[in-house]
Amino acid sequence: MLELISVSHIFTRPAKEALTALDHVSFSVPAGHLLAVIGATGSGKSTLLHLLAGLQHPGGGTVLFRGKDLGQAALHPNEIGYVPASDEVLSDVLTVRESVMSALLLRVAGQTKEQRVDRASHLLVGVGLENVASQRVGSLNPTQKRRLKLALALVSDPALVICDEFTDGLDAKSQSEMAALLKFVTTDHPARVVIHATQMAANLAAYDTVVILHEGHVCFHGPSRAVTHYFSIQAIEELYPRLAKRPAARWGESWMRHRDSYYAAFKLGSSGESLKAPDEEDDGVDSQGVTLPANDQSPAPETQTEPPAPLAPALPSLQAQAQHLIQRRWTLFRRTQREWTSQLILLVLSPIVAALLILPNDHYLSELTSGNTAPAVLWPAAYTCTMGWLLQILLVLIFGVRTGAREIAGERALYRRELVGGLRPMAYLLGKLGFILPIVILQTFLLGLTVEILTGGLPGYAFPRMLLLTLTGIAFSSLCLAISAHCRTAERAHSQAWTLAFVNLFLCGALLGFPRVLGSVIHPLVTAYYGWSGGIETMQATPVFEPLTLFVRTWFATPTLALLALFIHFVVGVLLTLRGLHKTQ
Structure with missing residues (x-):
């Protein structure tokens, strides 16, 4: 059912020697078979699983x-069940049943809620x-989390079914139970192949090969x-x-020389006792040591009809996946x-702090509105407008880092x-936008509205400034999301977003x-340039604008141009995020 023919994989590393993870790996696995892939760290187990997945x-x-x-046509995603080693693939605040239901909603289309x-x-x-179905995942013990990961793969x-280190790190009793569970999963589906990669050499009798x-x-x-x-x-x-006593290449060459004889012996039901133990001077087993039938021609194995799979x-639609991801993310938010x-x-x-920082100079803005354009009023008012608007842009940048990084x-x-x-x-990107954008819009709108109410508002047109403030938050959040999509760890993404x-x-x-x-x-x-300069430009018809042009020698973008540029920044952030997600794929 599954056959690997001389599969190789080499990792190229900048300024370093290429690393061969797999070197002409060949074996086959029939239907209804449980296979263990045994090897120490660095043996190529995880790479092999990633290729199959x-x-x-x-x-x-x-x-x-x-x-x-x-290599020509990938398997349908629902033909593969992948059980990774890390427990980070689980959402701790969901219940066990909710986790399985979430996997069903993302993978299987056309089912009613009852189904x-x-x-x-x-x-x-x-x-x-079944006894812990209503418990949150974070309260499960390590064995229960592995059972849950297996259930998610089987939806x-x-x-x-591909399992990575499913029994590793458990006590002997739990290892035996997990191996028996994998055997049950294998026999539960007549056309299924289950592959388990592990460092543990215990309980090998539970595996077919x-x-x-x-x-x-x-x-x-x-x-x-x-x-x-x-x-x-x-x-x-x-x-x-024993493996460490000889180079890996010699072990591999020895197996390739004697593989066909051993395969023939295994098919004929040869017992382990009929195989000659390797000699210390030999790289492997002498093919003459394998007990074969006396006649020249080996009887052909019985033809087995592979059970139909x-x-x-079918997978749910893009819209269905995105809708569920939005609902799930808001559930996680409420429970965290x-x-x-x-x-x-x-x-x-944030809006209260911004208003309090502007209020000490607010009387200059009030006098300017009343018609007092004396230099002692005009220049402090210009400074207040510049710094007050910059403060709001700064807070919007903080919102973006906090929400998207x-x-x-x-x-x-x-x-x-x-x-x-x-x-x-x-669908994953839409799910993230469906969570981030409402939060950013609410934060920026409340910030601008609070400042306008408590300070009486900066001179000029308030509505365009509100739009600029909101779109600045949306654009910068999308760029932070793009950074997050390209970084391997949350800490690195957070650091780069702050930069x-x-x-x-x-x-x-x-x-x-x-x-x-x-x-x-x-x-x-x-x-931030378009958010700040576009906001300053909304004050063009007020007395404070001319001192601003002298106070800061910056070319101000018109509000229309600033809104267009910010929208382009948002689109660029979305496209970069999607590229990072596809890069992971």
């Missing part, structure tokens, strides 16, 4: 699944989580009972020390007290898991202006 493309060789070349509830209940019973009833990887080379493939004989060891615990269910508390504090205190990078593992299951990057905010603050032209020619080159790249 479609997260990476092989550098060479062929991968066939039910006769289809996966999804029944399917979720069936899966939870199958993996042994579409996939024909290929074992592939042993060592530094990218296949060193053995066969039943677990033959492992100790092939490597001339007394117990399976001696496997890794059911058609993979630290997140909504910090946003609430920012929402309430960690949004994607903080759940990178979750996104990769759902990507394997058929999540569309565009971008400070660069915007210094280059917006509010403190000192660039020479006109240089400014025309730099300003199109600075989001």
Whole structure:
């Protein structure tokens, strides 16, 4: 059912030597089969799983699944169930049942709510989580979280299930239970292949066959009972020390020389005792040591009819996926007290602080409105307008960093898991925008409205300034989201977003202006410039505008031009975010 033919993969690293992760890996797995891929860290297990899951493309060789070349046409996402090693792929504040229901909504189309509830209940019973279905994921123990990850991978009833370190790090009893659970999952679907990559060499008897990887080379493939004989060891615990005694390439060459003889012996039901243990001077097992039939021609194995695989269910539409992601993200927001508390504090205190900083000089604005244009009033009023508007732009930049910087990078593992299951990057992006934009719009609108009410408003047209303030927040948030999509960790994304905010603050032209020619080159790249200069331009018909042009030697964009530029910045941020999501894909 699954066949790998001379699959290789090399990682190229800048200024470093290329790293060979897989070197001509070949083996096949029939339907209804549970396979263990055993190897130490760096053996190529994770790379092999990523190739099978479609997260990476092989550098060479062929991968066939039910006769289809996966290099030519990828599997339907619902034919694959991927169980990653990290628990970061789970949302801690969702309940167990909600997690399974969420996976169903993202992967399986055409089901009624009752059908999804029944399917979720069936899966939870199958993996042994029906008693904790109403508990939040964050309260589960490590074994229960692995059961849940397996349930999420099985929602579409996939024909290929891939598990990464599913039993590693557990106690002996739990390891045995998890291995038995994988065996149950294999037999539950007659056309299913289950592959488990692990460092643990325990409970190998639970698997139908074992592939042993060592530094990218296949060193053995066969039943677990033959492992100790092939490597001339007394117990399976001696496997890794034995592998370390010879280069991986020699183990791989030895297996390739004797593979066909061993495959023939395994098909004929040869017992482990009939295999000759390797000699210390030999690289592997002598093919003459394999017990074969006395006649020259080996009897052909019985022809097995591969069970038909059911058609993979269709994926939900882009709109359905996006709608569910928006609802799920708002649910996570409501249940994460630290997140909504910090946003609430920012929402309430920021406009109040801005107004309080403007109020000490507010009497200059009042006298200017009354017609007093004396220099002692006009120049302080101009300074107040410049700094008051810059303060609001600064707060908007903070809103963007706080809302967008960690949004994607903080759940990178979750996104990769759902990507394997058929999540569309565009749906994921729409889900993020459906969460971020309402928050940013509310924050910026309340900021501008509060300042206008408490201070009596800056001179000029208030409505265009409100639009500029809101669109500045939207544009900068989309750029922070783009940074998040391209960073591997939330901390790195947060740091880079703050750097971008400070660069915007210094280059917006509010403190000192660039020479006109240089400014025309730099300003199109600075989001805050259009928010600040467009807002200043709304004061053109007031007495304060002329002192402003003398106070700061910056060319001011018209409100219309500023709004257009900010919209372009928003679109650029969205496109860069989508590119980062596709890069992960």
